[in-house]
Amino acid sequence: MSLVMTFCTLIVQVLCLPLHLLDVVGLYKLYKRVIPCFLFRLSKLYNKKMYDTKQELFTSLSKFKLPGQQLTILEIGCGTGSNFHFYPSGSKVICTDNNVHFAKYLHRNMQENPHVTYDKFVETSAEEMRSFEGSCVDVVVCTLVLCSVDNVSKTLKEVRRILRPGGAFFFLEHVAAEPSSWTYFFQHVLKPVCYYIGDGCEVTRATWTHLEAAGFSDLKLRHMKAPLIFFNKPHIMGYGIK
Template identity: 80%
Template sequence: MSFLMTFCTFVVKALCLPLHVLDAAGLYKLYKRVVPFFLYRLSKLYNKKMHERKKELFASLSEFKQPGEQLTILEVGCGTGSNFHFYPAGCKVICTDHNAHFEKYLQRNMRENPHVTYEKFAEASAEDLRSFQDACVDVVVCTLVLCSVDNVPQTLREVRRVLRPGGAFFFLEHVAADPTTWTYFFQHVLKPLCYYIGDGCQVTRATWTHLEAAGFSDLKLRHMKAPLIFFNKPHIMGYGVK
């Protein structure tokens, strides 16, 4: 299967050559303006498919609220704000994303979810949250983000830094399949295309290994099969406590 996978991957890379050229010429940045429009619509479809999984995941958010205080959530890589619907009433949400063009759709989702308090949006990469102080939030959320960051360990170090002691990092990510399966074969073959249409997505990333090595005092991590297209079924979800 390795020869077939190598050959098919080469074909896909060749088909992606125009995208490589655009990227090298610096013109691919125009895509940053377009991707929020499509992801706003795709995120609604994803939420519909993953509603029960997200509901289950975020049911534990309120456990990390400090007595007498407002639950403060920092969502890293917030995109269009598709998670707001699942957040508990009365919480305060701070958002970051490396693409400032998401803010328009982010504000739209905030208007549709008045049960949460929207504090601010900051343009920032997940690896560099320097605008936030140490131990400043109760919860950090990342969904479908760790697949596209440049440096997962550095991202998780920043997550742990901004979390207060006893706070939690909630995650929901698509991940690499078992390398012996056809699912992995197609993930590997389509990886060059996914990188561009997914804004840097690395579809064969074994994200769970980084989470297990991140130093959380308690890590609740579960592998699952999402009700999505076959090559995107392998997911992990859970949370880690600082």
Template identity: 65%
Template sequence: MSLPMRFWIFVVNLLCLPLHLIKAVGLYEPYKRIFPMYVNRITMGYNKKMQDKKRELFRSLSEFNKHGGPLTILEIGCGSGANFEFYPAGCKVICTDPNPHFQKYLEKNIAKNEHISCDRFVVLSGEDMGSVEGESVDAVVCTLVLCSVTSIALTLREARRVLRPGGAFFFIEHVVADPSTWSYFFQHVLQPFWYYFGDGCEVTRETWKYVEAAGFSDLKLRHVEAPLIFIIKPHIIGYAVK
């Protein structure tokens, strides 16, 4: 990390000192009530810009229905249900999210997407899905979530645990930019503020390295430049087979 980058990170951290203090004394929690409303509003814009990539990726979901019953999907960090419109007809979705305040927005999206059925909504984190039985789902979906989990490695371990043999982990995640770019510089400089704006989101993660090391038998992963603002422009998209 260069000296100028360290300097500007220090400056931004100083500017974020009130936010650091708010979190330290436990006053940040009310934002978790507001955050779902914000996410719900930007979902339409994100889906509009990424719909081709989402359709292409989730078209493969049906390939992993190998037991004859409805395709069962577990979504980690389902939020307001941004992915529902891209899921195949007749599938059953187990929705999980650590933020219970997403539920009312989730229910509205479930009502709009009658081609799928919601099995249940469970408030839990990706790192600990103990209430979900092992080897019980055909696919696990995780989009724009690994940027904010406490442990990517534990989340991927849980995803592998709940997948049936031959099932797949589907992902779309923003990641850190190439170190030679200005995006990389500003991702690191703005990270202290972005963390609070995005409810724990970190834009400097090399998420693909964790997916590559997670022990899946087959991995289809590609790096893409999403048509979004520079700080979340670099993405990885793909799926990994158990």
């Protein structure tokens, strides 16, 4: 199957050649202005399919609220703000993303979710969040983001730095399938397309290995099959405690 997979991937790479050229000459950056509109609509479909999963995951957020204090959540790669609906009432939310063009949709979702307090938006990469002091938040949230960061290990190191002792990192990510499966075959073949459509998405990342090596004192990680298109079914969810 590996030879067939390599051949099919090569064909897809050739078909994506115009996109590669746009990226090389810098014109692909214009896509940064377009993708927020696309992801705003896609995130609504994703939330509909994954509503129960997100509700189950984020129910545990309140466990990390310190007595008598407001729960402070920092969301990495907040995108359009599709997670706000699931946050506990009264939470303070800090948002980061490396694409400032999400702001329009981010503000729309904040207006639709007045049960949380919107603190600020910071344009920054997940690997370099130096505008935040160490141990400054109770919870860090990251959904469908670790597939597209440049360096997963460095991102998780920053997460642990920002979390207060006893705070938690919540994640929900699509991941690579079993290498011998047909799902992995199509993930690998469609990888070039997903990279451009998903703004840098790497569909064959074994993200759980980075989480297991990140140094959390306790890691609650579960593999699951999401009710999505076949090559995007493999997911992981859970949280790690600093």
